[in-house]
Amino acid sequence: MKVRFWGTRGSLASPGPETARYGGNTACVEVRAPDGAVLVLDAGTGIRRLGSGGLGTPGRVDLLLTHLHMDHVQGLGFFGPLYVPGLEVHIWGPASTTLSLRARLGRYMSPPLFPVRLRDLPCRLSVHEVPCGTVRIGPFTVDSALVCHPGPTTGFRISTAQGTLAYLPDHEPALGVAGPLAGAGWTSGLSLAEGADLLIHDAQYDDHEYATRVGWGHSTVRRAIEFAALARAGRLVLFHHDPGHDDATLEALLAEAVARERPAFPVLASAEGQTIDLGA
């Protein structure tokens, strides 16, 4: 299973020379099985390049949306496979307490925000609401669960014979927690991340920034490392970089956190274009 990052930024796209190394596009990750089957995680602005030739010619595309905040859906209308007549496209994501996922997506995919309506797309579109237990999508076994973030938000756990990936791009496990994270039973997202070979986790802030952003739904680099340790993850990839953090800041945050926390597992910052092979 190969994991490729097409967008690593949180909140707002932030292209420019100062973000060239880690990238300025918002959340989008490609997960590819050895047989070519593909999952796309989130539809941030990074999805445009993925959908413009990066996918190849799959017989089916499954797009898993963690939630519908703008940085995770802004690229949806620019995702090439949606415009391929007859192509089987499945969108998975959370409903709200009052609106179906289709209705929620339609709020963005309709005028005045977007000229093309969901119902007018030429692909064969199916919409599935999560969390919905364990589902099989080709070679992938996918679990989903609600996690701590404003509004209905899920994380995903994706397993194949090659390994297990946990994807929690927007997650505040430390909300209301002053000291160390609570035990496994009382920490949001733990069931998804437990024992994962690779954990992609929100690391938007440093401790100083978080102090004024409690409840906004995001994690610090330090808490991401603590969460990964609690989950006994094999590797941690920091994700959802703050748009105000340039490349030098990200590198400094990572170096400081690793030096201070001394995690027993590798920690790296996600970068656009980077590929991680879980089977290797």
Added chain:
Amino acid sequence: MPQQEVEVILTRQLASYLVMPVFIVGPTGDLLYYNEPAEAILGHRFDETGEMPVEEWSTVFEPTDSAGAILPPEKQPLVIALRDRTPAHLDFWLRGLDGARRHVAVTAFPLEGQAGRFLGAVAIFWEKAWA
């Protein structure tokens, strides 16, 4: 210990910040958590009692009515909230694990999460002496 649903985790986090005593039970009625103000009423720290099955907590606090008659579980607000999935309120007396007898008002309500998942119930206690 399996991870609690996120709505229950958030409820506990909220309860941990409130000065009103709060008691949280799971869908089968097992006690999952009570906050520090509830410890004062119940007479024991949560860290000491831990989780407790419904059969135990619904009797251990010796709930009684104003005449001193034992209040059966089916008349207790939290049990009603669990059983009928409807809010319930009642004034009654209970004996904390410290042995002290207290007059309390209790409001309980069911917890329903995304997609109509039934997650348990919450009870908020007021010690009548405070009112």
